[in-house]
Amino acid sequence: MTVPVTWQDVAALLPEFFLVVWASALLLLDVFWIREKRTTAWLSALGFVVALVLAVGQMGRAPLLAFRGMVIADAFSVFLVALFALSGLVGILLAQDYLARNGIERGEFYVLLMFSVVGMMLMARVADLVMIFLALELFSLPLYVMTGFARPRADSEEAALKYFLLGAFASGFMAFGIALVYGATSTTSLPHMVDVIQAGEADLALLTAGAALVLTGLGFKIATVPFHMWTPDVYHGAPSPVSGFMAATAKMAGFAALLRLFVLVFPVVADLTPVLWALAALSMVLGNVAAIAQRNIKRLLAYSSIAHAGYMLSAAVAFADPHLGPQAVAAILFYLVAYVLATFGAWGVVILLERRIGQEGLLLEDYAGLSRQYPGLAAAMAVFMLSFIGVPPTLGFFGKFYLFRVVLDAGFVGLALIGVLTSLVSAYYYLRVVMLMYMKPGEPIVRREPRVQATVLAAAALTLFLGLTAASSLYAWATEAILRFG
Amino acid sequence: MSLMVLFVLMGALALAAALGLLFARNAVYAALFLVLNMLALAVLYLTLGAPFLAMVQITVYAGAVMVLFLFVVMLLGAETLREEGGPIAWQRPLAAILGGVLVGTLSYILFVEATTGKILPPPEDYATPYALSVKLFQDYLLPFEVASVLLLVAMLGALVLVQIERKRRRNDDQTSD
Amino acid sequence: MVPTSFYIFLAALLFTIGAVAVLVRRNTLIIYMAVELMLNSANLAFVAFARQFGDISGQLFVFFVITIAAAEVAVGLALIVTIFHTKHSVDIDAMHELKG
Numbered sequence: 001m002t003v004p005v006t007w008q009d010v011a012a013l014l015p016e017f018f019l020v021v022w023a024s025a026l027l028l029l030d031v032f033w034i035r036e037k038r039t040t041a042w043l044s045a046l047g048f049v050v051a052l053v054l055a056v057g058q059m060g061r062a063p064l065l066a067f068r069g070m071v072i073a074d075a076f077s078v079f080l081v082a083l084f085a086l087s088g089l090v091g092i093l094l095a096q097d098y099l100a101r102n103g104i105e106r107g108e109f110y111v112l113l114m115f116s117v118v119g120m121m122l123m124a125r126v127a128d129l130v131m132i133f134l135a136l137e138l139f140s141l142p143l144y145v146m147t148g149f150a151r152p153r154a155d156s157e158e159a160a161l162k163y164f165l166l167g168a169f170a171s172g173f174m175a176f177g178i179a180l181v182y183g184a185t186s187t188t189s190l191p192h193m194v195d196v197i198q199a200g201e202a203d204l205a206l207l208t209a210g211a212a213l214v215l216t217g218l219g220f221k222i223a224t225v226p227f228h229m230w231t232p233d234v235y236h237g238a239p240s241p242v243s244g245f246m247a248a249t250a251k252m253a254g255f256a257a258l259l260r261l262f263v264l265v266f267p268v269v270a271d272l273t274p275v276l277w278a279l280a281a282l283s284m285v286l287g288n289v290a291a292i293a294q295r296n297i298k299r300l301l302a303y304s305s306i307a308h309a310g311y312m313l314s315a316a317v318a319f320a321d322p323h324l325g326p327q328a329v330a331a332i333l334f335y336l337v338a339y340v341l342a343t344f345g346a347w348g349v350v351i352l353l354e355r356r357i358g359q360e361g362l363l364l365e366d367y368a369g370l371s372r373q374y375p376g377l378a379a380a381m382a383v384f385m386l387s388f389i390g391v392p393p394t395l396g397f398f399g400k401f402y403l404f405r406v407v408l409d410a411g412f413v414g415l416a417l418i419g420v421l422t423s424l425v426s427a428y429y430y431l432r433v434v435m436l437m438y439m440k441p442g443e444p445i446v447r448r449e450p451r452v453q454a455t456v457l458a459a460a461a462l463t464l465f466l467g468l469t470a471a472s473s474l475y476a477w478a479t480e481a482i483l484r485f486g
Numbered sequence: 487m488s489l490m491v492l493f494v495l496m497g498a499l500a501l502a503a504a505l506g507l508l509f510a511r512n513a514v515y516a517a518l519f520l521v522l523n524m525l526a527l528a529v530l531y532l533t534l535g536a537p538f539l540a541m542v543q544i545t546v547y548a549g550a551v552m553v554l555f556l557f558v559v560m561l562l563g564a565e566t567l568r569e570e571g572g573p574i575a576w577q578r579p580l581a582a583i584l585g586g587v588l589v590g591t592l593s594y595i596l597f598v599e600a601t602t603g604k605i606l607p608p609p610e611d612y613a614t615p616y617a618l619s620v621k622l623f624q625d626y627l628l629p630f631e632v633a634s635v636l637l638l639v640a641m642l643g644a645l646v647l648v649q650i651e652r653k654r655r656r657n658d659d660q661t662s663d
Numbered sequence: 664m665v666p667t668s669f670y671i672f673l674a675a676l677l678f679t680i681g682a683v684a685v686l687v688r689r690n691t692l693i694i695y696m697a698v699e700l701m702l703n704s705a706n707l708a709f710v711a712f713a714r715q716f717g718d719i720s721g722q723l724f725v726f727f728v729i730t731i732a733a734a735e736v737a738v739g740l741a742l743i744v745t746i747f748h749t750k751h752s753v754d755i756d757a758m759h760e761l762k763g
Contacts, residue, residue: 004624013628020635027642067628108646115639122632130724134632137731138639141738145643148742157746158758164739165694165755169685171735172701175728176678179708179721183671186716188724209591493665497673504680504700507693516693520700523677527707530673533665534714539725543706546729551699551736558740559692562747581686585679613719618726626723633730640734644741 004068012066012073014058015051015081016121022047023114030107037105041096044110045089048117052085063484069189071125072485079333079481080124080256083340087249088117090344090455094351095241097449102357104150104239113245116142120253124260127485129178129188132257136174136221139253140167143246147238155358159237166230170220177213180206190265191485197268208269214261215272215279222254224313225282228306232290235302240354243298244347247305248340255312255336259329262319264483270320277317277415283310284422292429296362297350300429301343304388307426308339314419315403318410330479331406335399337474338463342384342396345459349381352447352456361445367433368442377446377453378437380460385430387463390423395463398471489533496533500526513559517552524548538615670711677704691743691753695736702732 010017026047030040055078063074091113099105119139126132144167148160182188184206185196196202219227235243266272287307294300315331318324353370355361371378387396400423407416436442466474503526506519524547531540611617622630677700684697706725713721743753750757 002624004627009628024638068625070626070628106646108642112639112642112646115635118635128629130626130629130720130727131632133724133731134629134636134727137734138632138636141636141639141643141734144738144742145646148647148745151647151745152749154746154749157742157749161691161742161746161758164742165685165691165698168695168698168735168739169682169701171731172678172681172685172698172705175702175705176674176708178724179674179705179712182709182721182724183667183712183715186712186718188720490665493669497669500673501676501680504677507696507700508680508684508687510693513690513692516696520696523700524703527703530670530707531710534670534710536710536713536722536725539706539710539722542726542729546733547699547703551733554736554740555692555696558744562692562744562753581683584686585683588679588682589675609717612717613713613722618719618722621719622723622726625720629727633727636731636734640737644737647738647741647745 008064009066012058012064013071013125015054015085016118016125018054019047019051019114019118019121022050023111023118026114027108027111030111034107037100037107038096040107040110041092044114045092047114048085048089048092051117052082052089055082055085065127065191065485069191070128070131071122072127073125074482074484076260076329076333076481076483077121077124077256079478080252081121083252083337084117084120084124084249087245087252087340087344088113090459091117091241091245091249093451093455094244094344094348095239097447097452098239098241098351098354099149101447102150102239104357106149109146109149112142112146116146117249120249120256123253124256126257126260127190129181129190132261133171133174133178135253136217136257137171139250140171140221143242143250146242147234147246149242150239150357153358155237156239159234162230162237163234166220170217170227172217173213173220174217177210177215177217180210180213182210184210190260193265194485197265202268204268207266208271211261211266211269211272212275215258215275218254218258219279222251222258222309222313223306224279224309225286225306226279228283228287228309231306232294232299232302235305236296236298237358239357240298240347240351243302244344244350247301247347248343251305251309251312252336252340255316255332258316259319259332260483262316263325263329264485267320267322267325273317273320276313276319277412280310280313280317281415281418283307283313284418285310288422288426288429291426294429295364297364297367297433298362300364300433301346301350304426304430305343307422308335308388310422311335311400311403311419312339314412314415315406317412317415318406321410324406324410326479326482327409328406329483330475330481331399331402333478333481334402334475337478338387338395338399341459341463342387345380345456345463346384346388348452348456348459349377349384352377352449352452353444355445364433364436365440365442366444368436368440368444370437370442370444370446372441373444374446376457380456381437382434383460383463385434387467389427389430393464393467395467395471398467398475402475492533493530496526496529499523500530514556517556517559520555521548521552524552536613538613538618667711667715671708674704674708674711677701677707689755691755694755695739695743699732699736702728 122135150156184203223231291303387394390400503523510516528540528543681700709721
């Protein structure tokens with residue numbers, strides 16, 4: 001009997017392996033050895049730094065199928081794995097002070113966050129349907145628990161239960177969808193599936209139904225209309241650092257799997273193009289319109305995240321076109337970077353202004369007068385809002401530019417028009433935040449938490465600086481993050 | 487022919503149990519209906535050449551998982567239900583429509599455009615526990631490891647959710663002293 | 664032999680009943696049981712397709728679905744127990760902290 005693992009396999013998944021070992025060790029250390037919870041936070045942050053270095057070390061290598069074709073280390077996955085490692089680091093920086101000041105800090109939080117990031121990394125690497133299902137659960141389960149971390153607060157518990165029930169519902173759709181895809185192609189291995197489809201041996205009707213159900217399951221995770229109902233409640237009820245972490249990373253993980261499946265495996269089910277079109281259009285319209293009515297900043301950001309899922313999905317509509325597919329992937333990756341930066345930054349500001357957990361300092365009026373007392377923070381928040389709208393020269397502008405270019409090239413003029421119009425609508429509620437900060441008098445109370453403040457300022461600086469100087473080279477980098485199977 | 491009879495019997499039983507779950511007024515009955523459904527499915531697995539899965543289905547699913555469900559239902563005393571209406575009543579027609587569409591499309595796909603692939607009789611050693619375990623520990627080693635991490639995470643998560651509970655209780659006790 | 668499509672049709676029916684039950688029931692425990700029914704229907708489809716292809720990877724998928732379901736149940740039931748201690752209810756309509 002042969003040993004089923006080679007060093008090559010391990011090398012392909014080095015960041016993930018490192019994080020699993022590190023998190024498991026930390027779990028034990030936290031129980032038996034570490035006195036200060038803060039130490040656990042620093043050690044897990046250190047773990048993400050090492051994982052980031054390991055991920056960067058994987059860049060530029062030839063694509064490699066590992067573990068008997070279960071996962072792939074291609075440029076696309078390495079790009080996202082590095083982004084996930086960075087997001088994990090930011091997630092911990094944002095969370096530590098918040099958890100400590102609200103008396104809900106536990107070492108397990110950081111361990112759960114690390115396991116969740118491992119799941120997300122695996123989502124970017126999947127080369128077999130069984131891995132999609134496992135990775136999805138591995139990143140979701142810790143998120144359910146982290147959402148309920150502020151218990152016994154009722155809103156946090158309720159958010160966790162809602163997220164859990166809808167997440168479980170979504171995995172039901174995923175499982176059945178995967179079963180139908182398996183039935184249509186007689187394999188769960190994605191590279192084999194591509195061969196079967198190209199040989200014309202797949203049952204297209206069954207494949208379409210299966211792909212639609214898988215899309216439903218992933219739609220819950222990336223929060224597109226009509227699978228978005230949970231988003232405002234969950235983002236509202238969860239502790240703010242968890243909401244920010246979810247808004248940024250869970251969406252990335254969902255899109256990672258969605259792009260790999262649709263661009264690489266499912267172009268043959270072009271029948272689903274109108275479905276994707278409708279999902280994208282509905283998300284852009286409903287997300288932005290509903291955000292206007294919000295007075296709570298957490299709910300506003302939740303609806304805005306739904307709208308942004310719609311923008312990204314609008315480029316994915318071009319998945320069936322073999323020439324535009326790679327361009328759509330690059331545009332979405334670029335947009336994800338812009339979205340993640342602004343999301344982490346904006347949620348960081350929310351964390352700084354939230355006075356007591358889930359109470360006070362969460363209404364838009366609480367941001368009045370921020371520019372007088374904390375000009376740096378107000379300017380950073382303004383940058384994030386402008387980036388969300390897509391105003392030049394922020395990164396968000398280039399993100400929307402590349403997205404809509406793909407949409408137009410694919411010939412979906414109507415969809416691009418909806419995107420531009422809804423961006424104008426979104427300017428109303430994003431600029432209202434800016435206006436409150438700069439025009440209205442007020443006495444906002446802000447936490448002095450240097451790590452969170454530094455994170456916010458760094459995100460703002462990157463959003464602005466990358467937009468001014470490096471947008472095209474970042475896009476070039478994104479175009480090199482090609483999806484491949486060997 | 488006898489296989490067809492068995493399929494019809496067990497299929498009808500599984501469907502009836504599922505409908506029982508849908509309409510049950512009592513959470514204990516609902517759980518028992520689900521157990522019945524799982525047992526019927528286990529028999530169907532046997533007819534499909536999956537003896538190992540049939541046993542796992544009975545011991546893990548119908549056994550461990552559903553016992554846990556029943557345990558929680560009874561622990562919480564949540565077996566009788568206030569039915570129904572309420573602010574989300576609009577979901578009912580939606581659900582009916584959704585159900586109709588789903589069954590309609592799927593049966594169209596399956597019967598009108600059915601896959602007419604001939605079923606070859608499976609090989610002698612098809613899906614024996616030995617064959618399954620060899621594949622599991624060779625080709626599926628990574629998913630197996632990920633599943634073990636997943637179970638660790640689940641254990642940790644459940645522990646976190648319950649442990650805070652104990653701490654709060656202790657605080658409550660102290661304040662009442 | 665019973666044709667695969669018969670099994671798939673049965674699985675589709677069970678899946679639909681499960682999905683409808685998730686949408687119309689109000690008791691969180693029963694909603695969650697309905698999700699288990701959906702997973703079971705997927706498992707049936709997997710096993711049926713696996714026999715048709717004479718391929719055991721479908722059966723191994725079921726093995727993993729059962730593992731995942733067990734992991735989910737541990738977290739989910741812990742959550743339901745926790746929330747019951749706060750609210751003394753498992754009715755989804757009692758969850759109204761987060762509206763507006």
